[in-house]
Amino acid sequence: MKHQNKFHFPTKYLLAILTFLCVIMIVLSFIIDDFARPVKNTVAKIVIPIQSGMNDIGIWLTDKSDNLKELNDVMSENEALKKELAELKESNALSVQEKNELQRLRELYELDSKYNSYSKIGASIISKDSGNWFSTFTINKGAKDGIKVDMNVIGNGGLVGIVAEVGDNYSIVRAIIDDESNVSAQFSSTSDECIVKGDLMMINEGVLSVINIDKDAKVADGDMIVTSNISQKFLPGILIGYVKNIKDDPNNLTKSAQITPVVDFAHLEEVLVITELKDTGKK
Numbered sequence: 001m002k003h004q005n006k007f008h009f010p011t012k013y014l015l016a017i018l019t020f021l022c023v024i025m026i027v028l029s030f031i032i033d034d035f036a037r038p039v040k041n042t043v044a045k046i047v048i049p050i051q052s053g054m055n056d057i058g059i060w061l062t063d064k065s066d067n068l069k070e071l072n073d074v075m076s077e078n079e080a081l082k083k084e085l086a087e088l089k090e091s092n093a094l095s096v097q098e099k100n101e102l103q104r105l106r107e108l109y110e111l112d113s114k115y116n117s118y119s120k121i122g123a124s125i126i127s128k129d130s131g132n133w134f135s136t137f138t139i140n141k142g143a144k145d146g147i148k149v150d151m152n153v154i155g156n157g158g159l160v161g162i163v164a165e166v167g168d169n170y171s172i173v174r175a176i177i178d179d180e181s182n183v184s185a186q187f188s189s190t191s192d193e194c195i196v197k198g199d200l201m202m203i204n205e206g207v208l209s210v211i212n213i214d215k216d217a218k219v220a221d222g223d224m225i226v227t228s229n230i231s232q233k234f235l236p237g238i239l240i241g242y243v244k245n246i247k248d249d250p251n252n253l254t255k256s257a258q259i260t261p262v263v264d265f266a267h268l269e270e271v272l273v274i275t276e277l278k279d280t281g282k283k
Contacts, residue, residue: 111154112272118235120154120272121145126170134160135178135200142169146275150233155271158239158262159183159227163273167170171273176240176267177203184231185210185240188224192217196225196240196259206260210243213255221246225259233278 112120125186128137139146143166152158161175176183181198197209213219221244224241227234241261249256 029181079169111157115154115238118274119276120274122270123273124270125268132266133177133200133203134265136175139173139271141273142167142171144168147171147273148277150264150277152235152238152274153271154238155268156263158241160263160271164235175265176261177208183234183240184228185225186228187219188218188226190218191235192219193228193230194225203265207258208261210257210259213257215248215255217255219243219246231278235274235278
């Protein structure tokens with residue numbers, strides 16, 4: 001089979017011809033004014049729309065770039081505002097916490113002044129039993145701080161409970177709302193004796209039971225009840241609460257009632273422990 005010869009035009013000749021034509025056209029455009037006009041018109045028809053399109057694209061890209069920059073600025077500003085808002089919330093939370101703490105400490109100070117005849121030590125509650133109420137709880141002071149079993153605990157304006165157990169650096173307090181608690185008490189206006197019984201069911205309604213009130217006692221709703229002089233463990237004169245719903249018992253010998261404690265047993269954080277024991281005259 002014979003191979004066909006392919007025509008091959010040398011590149012250098014093609015380049016020389018094109019160069020020559022360009023030179024001729026340049027010379028003619030200088031000599032003849034209208035010679036280049038058709039070329040210019042043709043080129044203009046092609047180039048101007050392309051140039052216009054490129055300008056539109058450039059403007060569009062510029063607008064998009066500006067919008068993107070503006071969006072980035074807005075996002076950065078938004079993040080800064082979020083951070084500032086978070087800091088303000090944190091600062092506000094700390095401020096509220098400090099305000100509440102200051103209020104609690106002020107109340108403890110007023111309570112300390114109210115019972116200034118008793119020596120006391122402040123303590124923070126570090127744990128409590130499960131449930132909504134501080135019926136039994138642990139404080140951060142113990143034997144090393146001079147705490148002893150049966151020392152009275154006050155807070156929130158009145159009697160909280162009594163120390164039931166002591167460790168070296170902690171103590172367990174049984175509150176007067178606990179089912180095992182019985183406090184010898186009396187009406188502050190008449191000195192009539194009574195017993196305030198702990199009851200975790202009744203405290204859900206905000207009250208405790210008051211029993212063994214003498215049937216002839218001249219007492220009324222709203223009277224103040226304090227710890228009794230004859231109590232074996234509780235120091236006298238500590239406010240417990242205010243009585244209501246006084247009624248005669250079926251035996252016609254005593255009365256019973258309910259008491260609203262002054263202490264908020266759902267929200268306790270700090271207490272005062274009276275660092276002296278009730279003197280009963282017994283060794």
